[in-house]
Amino acid sequence: MTDASLALRAELIDRLTASGVVRDPAWEQAARAVPREAFLRDGYFSAIHQPGAPTQYQPVQPGDAAWLPGAYRDESLVTQLDGNTTAAGTSGPIQGAPTSSSTLPSLVLRMLEDLHVEEDMRVLEIGTGTGYSTALLSERLGDGNVVSIEVDKRVSIRAGNALTSLGYHPELVVGDGLLGHKESEPYDRVIATCQVTDVPQNWIDQTKPGGIILATVGGWLHSSELARLTVISEREARGHLLTGNVSFMLARPQSPPPFGLLPDLDAGDERTTPIGADLLGDWTARFVMQLAAPAIQRLDLPRHGRTEHVLLDVETGAWAAAYIARERWVVRQGGPYEVWDRIEEQIARWQASGSPDLSAFQISVMDGVQSVTWSE
Ligand SMILES: C[S@@+](CC[C@H](N)C(=O)[O-])C[C@H]1O[C@@H](n2cnc3c(N)ncnc32)[C@H](O)[C@@H]1O
Structure with a gap:
């Protein structure tokens, strides 16, 4: 271990201890003993985010000046893209889906x-x-x-x-x-x-x-x-x-299945809805929506001169499309079950309980069946 490694590690662990993340002296001692860079010998990818463009991943190798300081930044470091690409042997910035990280x-x-x-x-x-x-x-x-x-x-x-x-x-x-x-x-x-x-x-x-x-x-x-x-x-x-x-x-x-062919999103009757798809921007509300319809995925599509927020259960073909028309939130839905009805019902129950945050949620598993509830 180099002096630079020891100094960077001490600085990081001092910070995590001072901020209360590390409280147990035994974990502090373990964190001081384990050099994170030893687990990054094949390099890692540094993410480059640009507005409106897919994230690019710049490989950082052990020979690079940025490698050791990067290992001691309090950041997740992507170590594999698309199930096989590592930073070792990769030259320029590339795109991909992270599949392993530190x-x-x-x-x-x-x-x-x-x-x-x-x-x-x-x-x-x-x-x-x-x-x-x-x-x-x-x-x-x-x-x-x-x-x-x-x-x-x-x-x-x-x-x-x-x-x-x-x-x-x-x-x-x-x-x-x-x-x-x-x-x-x-x-x-x-x-x-x-x-x-x-x-x-x-x-x-x-x-x-x-x-x-x-x-x-x-x-x-x-x-x-x-x-x-x-x-x-x-x-x-x-x-x-x-x-x-x-x-x-x-x-x-448990990764979501690919979208495949979309159903006919113009089928189904349009109706107004008391909840807007803007709730999809709220972390807790989105969690509640997932509980209502666990198999749905989201796709925002430009259609008919507006953005339609499509929720689709790929396996059954159930879908809902919510959008603003005439300054009100409206929804169309189709398929074997009413995705949006389920979501509306669950969100109404959560809102009636005062929209508690996730720390008020209980989870239980009984004979392989999971249920998540919150205190009313
Ligand atoms: C965020 S990384 C783990 C970070 C790690 N604990 C560390 O400190 O570097 C998640 C890992 O979970 C692995 N993984 C994904 N699905 C898994 C599964 N079903 N069983 C075991 N590992 C899985 C991925 O391949 C990936 O390496």
Whole structure:
């Protein structure tokens, strides 16, 4: 480790400790011990955002002056695009969809604090990614207590090499983390660093009663929040959403299906609606809409000289298009169920409860069925 690395790391952890993100001295000690750059040896992509244009990704390599300081900025660093492209061997800026990253340290450490671990607990991590959070868990609990699952074999191998180079040997599993890892159960804690639409029953089955599951729950309208559930029995876990509008990349098998051919959006009767599609701009309202119709995705289309906000359930073909006509919000809908009716009903219930924010929401999973409610 170079002096520059030590100085940059000390500066970052001092800041995260002073701001209250890191509170437990044991996590502070672990954060001071683990060099983040060891998990970025194949480089990372720096995102270039330009208004009205797709995000470009500029590769940053270990030989670049920006590489080490970038590793100690409190930012998520994309390490893989489109399931196969890494910064190593990429020259100019490119476009793509991020498929693996090193999560920003403040969020990694906040989640580890929220996990409420105690000495010698066994932890199952879903989404090894670069291995940085796996290293923190290994440093704190001992690598024999850490199992980490990554769906992408090459990502897992890179993480394994980085962990080994620092002397950590947790159990790394390549596979779908939604299945958990039965071979090494039971766990005291489960932590997911990829997002899920539903907390899998497998995690509950593999966690001891009283154990904690910490995962970001969200949907295809891109609203999500961190949830902490306590396992009550093999069949059931219950808990709350936390705060921070936390989002992660979705677990790969739960990614939304492509749009394909659109239905005839001119079919169906137009009617006025008491709620406007402008509510889609509100994080909590969008979360409530997802609860009403979990399979919908959004597409904003220029049609008939206006913007139509289309919500489409690709699998069933149910759809709604909301837009402003004659200065009022109106909606047309079609398909096997009324998407907008469901949304209106759920939003009305939420508004009648005083539009609580997500920290007032409860989550439970019983026999594989998830339900999210809020206090009326
Ligand atoms: C945000 S990254 C993880 C960040 C990581 N904890 C770190 O500190 O670098 C999310 C990772 O989850 C992985 N992932 C996505 N779906 C998964 C699944 N079903 N099971 C296991 N890993 C998955 C992705 O390949 C990606 O590497």
